[in-house]
Amino acid sequence: MNAPRHPDPSQWSCPVPLQSADTVQMAHGAGGRMTRNLVDTVFVPALRNPALEVLHDGALLDLPPGRIAFSTDSYVIDPVFFPGGDIGSLAVHGTVNDLAMCGARPLHLSAGFILEEGFPLADLRRIAMSMGQAAANAGVSVVTGDTKVVDRGKADRIFINTAGIGIVPDGMEIAPTRAAADDLVLINGEIAVHGIAIMSVREGLQFETEMVSDSASLHELVAAAVDVAGSHLHVLRDPTRGGVASALNEIAMAAGLSIELEERSIPINEAVRGACELLGFDPLYVANEGKCLAIVAPSHARAVLEAWRRHPLGRNAAVIGRVLEGRHGSLVLKTRIGARRIVDMLSGEQLPRIC
Amino acid sequence: MNAPRHPDPSQWSCPVPLQSADTVQMAHGAGGRMTRNLVDTVFVPALRNPALEVLHDGALLDLPPGRIAFSTDSYVIDPVFFPGGDIGSLAVHGTVNDLAMCGARPLHLSAGFILEEGFPLADLRRIAMSMGQAAANAGVSVVTGDTKVVDRGKADRIFINTAGIGIVPDGMEIAPTRAAADDLVLINGEIAVHGIAIMSVREGLQFETEMVSDSASLHELVAAAVDVAGSHLHVLRDPTRGGVASALNEIAMAAGLSIELEERSIPINEAVRGACELLGFDPLYVANEGKCLAIVAPSHARAVLEAWRRHPLGRNAAVIGRVLEGRHGSLVLKTRIGARRIVDMLSGEQLPRIC
Numbered sequence: 059m060n061a062p063r064h065p066d067p068s069q070w071s072c073p074v075p076l077q078s079a080d081t082v083q084m085a086h087g088a089g090g091r092m093t094r095n096l097v098d099t100v101f102v103p104a105l106r107n108p109a110l111e112v113l114h115d116g117a118l119l120d121l122p123p124g125r126i127a128f129s130t131d132s133y134v135i136d137p138v139f140f141p142g143g144d145i146g147s148l149a150v151h152g153t154v155n156d157l158a159m160c161g162a163r164p165l166h167l168s169a170g171f172i173l174e175e176g177f178p179l180a181d182l183r184r185i186a187m188s189m190g191q192a193a194a195n196a197g198v199s200v201v202t203g204d205t206k207v208v209d210r211g212k213a214d215r216i217f218i219n220t221a222g223i224g225i226v227p228d229g230m231e232i233a234p235t236r237a238a239a240d241d242l243v244l245i246n247g248e249i250a251v252h253g254i255a256i257m258s259v260r261e262g263l264q265f266e267t268e269m270v271s272d273s274a275s276l277h278e279l280v281a282a283a284v285d286v287a288g289s290h291l292h293v294l295r296d297p298t299r300g301g302v303a304s305a306l307n308e309i310a311m312a313a314g315l316s317i318e319l320e321e322r323s324i325p326i327n328e329a330v331r332g333a334c335e336l337l338g339f340d341p342l343y344v345a346n347e348g349k350c351l352a353i354v355a356p357s358h359a360r361a362v363l364e365a366w367r368r369h370p371l372g373r374n375a376a377v378i379g380r381v382l383e384g385r386h387g388s389l390v391l392k393t394r395i396g397a398r399r400i401v402d403m404l405s406g407e408q409l410p411r412i413c
Numbered sequence: 414m415n416a417p418r419h420p421d422p423s424q425w426s427c428p429v430p431l432q433s434a435d436t437v438q439m440a441h442g443a444g445g446r447m448t449r450n451l452v453d454t455v456f457v458p459a460l461r462n463p464a465l466e467v468l469h470d471g472a473l474l475d476l477p478p479g480r481i482a483f484s485t486d487s488y489v490i491d492p493v494f495f496p497g498g499d500i501g502s503l504a505v506h507g508t509v510n511d512l513a514m515c516g517a518r519p520l521h522l523s524a525g526f527i528l529e530e531g532f533p534l535a536d537l538r539r540i541a542m543s544m545g546q547a548a549a550n551a552g553v554s555v556v557t558g559d560t561k562v563v564d565r566g567k568a569d570r571i572f573i574n575t576a577g578i579g580i581v582p583d584g585m586e587i588a589p590t591r592a593a594a595d596d597l598v599l600i601n602g603e604i605a606v607h608g609i610a611i612m613s614v615r616e617g618l619q620f621e622t623e624m625v626s627d628s629a630s631l632h633e634l635v636a637a638a639v640d641v642a643g644s645h646l647h648v649l650r651d652p653t654r655g656g657v658a659s660a661l662n663e664i665a666m667a668a669g670l671s672i673e674l675e676e677r678s679i680p681i682n683e684a685v686r687g688a689c690e691l692l693g694f695d696p697l698y699v700a701n702e703g704k705c706l707a708i709v710a711p712s713h714a715r716a717v718l719e720a721w722r723r724h725p726l727g728r729n730a731a732v733i734g735r736v737l738e739g740r741h742g743s744l745v746l747k748t749r750i751g752a753r754r755i756v757d758m759l760s761g762e763q764l765p766r767i768c
Contacts, residue, residue, distance in 0.1 A: 083762070084762040084765050085761045085762040087762075087765075088654060088759055088761070088762045088763060088764075088765070089653065089655030089700075089759065090654075090659050090698075090758045090760060090763075091758045091759065091760050092760070092761070093654075093655070094663075114514075114589065115511040115512075115515060115651070116484030116511050116512055116514070116517070116579075117482070117484070118481070118482055119483055120481075121480075125473050125475055125476075126473070126474045127471045127474075128471055128472045128521060128523060128556060128578060129470055129471030129472070129557050130523035130524070130525045130557055130558065130559050130574070130576055131559045132525040132526070132527050132559055132574060134561045134568075155470075156470040156471050157470075157471055159471070160470060160471045160473060166483060168483060168484070169485070170485045170487040170525075170574045170576070172487050172489060172527070172572055201483060202484050203485065204485050204486045204487055204574075206487045206488075206489045206572075207765075208489050208569060208765075209765065209766075211566070212568070212569040213568050213569065214563060214568065217568070217572065219487060219525045219574035219576075221485055221523045221525070221576030223481070223483060224471075226473060233467070233469060298444065299442075299443060299448075300443060300445045304444055304445050308449075402446075403446045403449070404443055404444065404445025405440075405445060405447070406445070406447070407439040407440040407442075408443060408445075409443075410439050410442070410443070410562075411561075411564075
């Protein structure tokens with residue numbers, strides 16, 4: 059019988075670190091075998107499409123003719139999972155919407171993941187699947203990506219960046235500077251839902267009805283508005299961080315005009331209004347993730363309103379204000395009791411890490 | 414004399430939170446006035462170009478004809494400033510290079526910043542300026558961006574994502590699957606420089622000569638290779654994370670061939686070799702940020718080599734190996750003493766947060 063022999067250490071090989079393989083490891087971001095494994099077992103199955111599967115340094119795309127819209131957003135939302143979505147679906151909806159707000163048909167997304175060591179792989183899979191589902195629903199594909207891992211305590215679980223490319227048909231001009239006096243301001247539904255949904259999870263608040271984020275892709279609503287209003291559709295904007303107040307302030311500034319909002323016309327859910335009062339938030343500043351503001355020539359506003367009300371995401375659409383000459387760059391709220399007050403841009407921080 | 418009067422609190426206004434304005438605040442990521450201020454005072458001046466200044470949700474771009482290359486990378490490098498660059502220039506070079514490796518002419522970048530509360534604004538300005546300079550040098554423009562801020566301790570100072578768009582001329586086919594038996598493998602210079610430069614800063618190591626990262630945009634080298642080799646240029650790859658070994662392993666796998674490297678032909682600086690020995694790293698696995706691997710038909714390899722050697726970034730260019738039939742997907746190193754050993758993909762983690 060041979061004496062027991064120590065294995066030759068130079069022959070040792072351990073394809074995964076001697077730690078739990080249920081969580082993200084530093085080696086998942088090292089560009090070697092484990093990075094490849096993560097891509098092959100998590101991202102490609104969830105986001106499957108031919109361009110992504112080539113796994114080159116970038117994706118090669120044949121685009122239809124037209125100008126390109128190009129946009130990016132990083133998502134750092136806390137919590138990662140919330141009623142109505144998660145950081146993955148949000149990262150798709152958000153960038154799809156930014157493209158749609160330029161009048162573009164969204165086509166392709168990139169996805170850059172920054173993962174904290176120790177993040178559960180099951181959660182990452184769930185997020186990737188949710189991105190894939192949201193992308194399929196929006197008719198876009200995630201064609202290229204990147205994963206970095208940072209040591210425990212150097213990031214908060216997961217951050218995702220998406221950049222997106224869309225095509226803007228010739229002749230389409232959607233821009234804040236196109237807002238004109240007498241234009242009407244429309245919104246596709248109730249405001250402040252996303253921000254309050256996130257806050258209620260974060261603060262452990264209980265309401266009679268669960269607050270569910272409105273996170274959704276708005277490209278169909280945009281297409282519907284373009285269909286009926288054509289070049290009479292002047293401005294589109296999704297009032298995310300900073301809410302309706304910040305979005306309309308930016309448009310008023312860009313156009314050098316003012317905008318008057320009619321408080322009684324602004325759709326708001328009673329539970330959301332109550333939560334805002336309880337938490338001390340002005341709903342005009344609370345983030346939305348499934349809302350679209352449109353500024354439309356008065357001749358075509360009703361057509362957009364009706365088209366939106368026929369869409370599931372626009373059932374509560376309303377005309378909420380109008381563009382006025384003068385008082386350059388200001389937003390004015392006509393309150394329920396008929397008073398007028400200036401609604402400034404958000405100063406300081408209201409809801410951190412809302413998207 | 415009037416009695417001293419308290420100011421009316423309703424008239425109080427504080428455009429910045431009552432904290433130091435020398436550092437990033439949560440409100441810089443809130444989408445309101447301070448976000449706008451950060452964009453106007455830091456990003457727009459550093460990255461100035463007409464598309465960015467529109468400050469719409471996305472940028473509208475007229476692109477020349479051709480297929481689009483689309484790529485993304487996030488940068489989490491530690492330290493943020495290092496000899497030879499910083500996270501800003503790296504984020505431009507890295508994505509410019511990913512586009513160039515698809516055979517594309519890089520045109521436009523997006524930039525997504527994730528900032529930790531308390532990050533010095535002076536550092537952010539320096540990084541933005543460095544991005545602007547790197548973009549100008551590479552002939553690209555940063556046309557759209559996004560900033561998020563997370564609370565102290567929830568990110569490590571600054572993470573940057575860049576996504577990029579380039580145009581691939583018709584007929585250009587650069588892809589790992591195009592590697593063919595007898596093709597030669599070229600590199601434009603000395604390997605392992607970036608990784609060792611970062612490690613020496615991080616570990617406070619002193620060498621006789623300072624180690625300076627090779628971080629650079631490689632689009633001119635790519636254009637030079639295309640000029641002289643045309644369709645005989647088969648594959649391009651920048652050996653970043655995972656180094657030359659991981660990059661060539663991926664290409665061999667994609668092509669179903671093997672690649673033989675000649676150790677004595679691989680350019681390596683003596684100081685870098687010494688540092689690798691000291692630190693226990695195999696330089697074949699150490700990250701590069703200014704190196705390009707080209708796989709070229711043997712008929713045209715010399716022309717590429719000569720074109721590269723005429724360029725400042727290619728003075729030490731060399732033929733380092735060749736593509737062989739059989740032994741599908743493996744990378745073999747012929748050592749200085751004539752032995753052959755398999756060089757596998759990187760398993761596990763070698764240098765965390767190298768890019």
